[in-house]
Amino acid sequence: MSIKYFMSSAALVGVLVSSCASPVPVWRHEAAMTLDRVRLSGGGRIFPEEYTSAEDAMRMGDARLSAGDVKEADNYFGLALTKGKLLESELAAEQRRQQEENVRLAEAKRLEEQRRQHLLEEQRRQEQEKADAESRLRREQKQRFPEKTRPSRERPLPAFHTAKRGETLPLIAASPDVYNDPSLWPLLYRANRDQIKDPRHIWPGQVLRIPRNLSRDDINEARRYAQQRSIY
Numbered sequence: 001m002s003i004k005y006f007m008s009s010a011a012l013v014g015v016l017v018s019s020c021a022s023p024v025p026v027w028r029h030e031a032a033m034t035l036d037r038v039r040l041s042g043g044g045r046i047f048p049e050e051y052t053s054a055e056d057a058m059r060m061g062d063a064r065l066s067a068g069d070v071k072e073a074d075n076y077f078g079l080a081l082t083k084g085k086l087l088e089s090e091l092a093a094e095q096r097r098q099q100e101e102n103v104r105l106a107e108a109k110r111l112e113e114q115r116r117q118h119l120l121e122e123q124r125r126q127e128q129e130k131a132d133a134e135s136r137l138r139r140e141q142k143q144r145f146p147e148k149t150r151p152s153r154e155r156p157l158p159a160f161h162t163a164k165r166g167e168t169l170p171l172i173a174a175s176p177d178v179y180n181d182p183s184l185w186p187l188l189y190r191a192n193r194d195q196i197k198d199p200r201h202i203w204p205g206q207v208l209r210i211p212r213n214l215s216r217d218d219i220n221e222a223r224r225y226a227q228q229r230s231i232y
Helices: 003-007 010-018 028-040 048-066 070-144 169-173 182-191 216-228
Strands: 160-162 207-209
Touching (some): 028 070, 182 216
Antiparallel strands (some): 160 207
């Protein structure tokens, strides 16, 4: 049954009160305590119209009591008590509904979080599988098509050298691009006799031939010549 049905049943309450009529109000204290509990439980906020109606019944009862009509006052107090009891019942039901809703929302949140975690794990698994597949493919490609080692190309040694200011035949022979050995200067001297009259004197700008493909005898003879004739 709805609250409005019971709120319209003042006649029924009157019959109940009249059966136990008393020179003092019977229901006022209990009605006041009930409405206080309803107010403290938030009934005035959740059911504002119904709570106001119960308070009006209390005020009407107090007014009739002040006028000395105890019987009529108790009728209103009994009505206020009935409305207060119904409000307590509705508040309890509302609290149960709210608790059930909170449980439902918490469960929905838990399931949603579980679903999100599952999606994240699935995404990470797929990404890891993709990375593993790409890595495996690269290894297979390297095994099938190994990179050929390109032979390093040695820089060819020069066949000529342009003399610079301050250079000597031993200094030129000591250059890594020439012989990397100063004692082989006689090789340069013999190959350029047409432009070197004295091995102790060369001039900047002279383009000197550098003999290559030398035999061991040529090298040994040049070193002996350098020992016998120092040009320093």
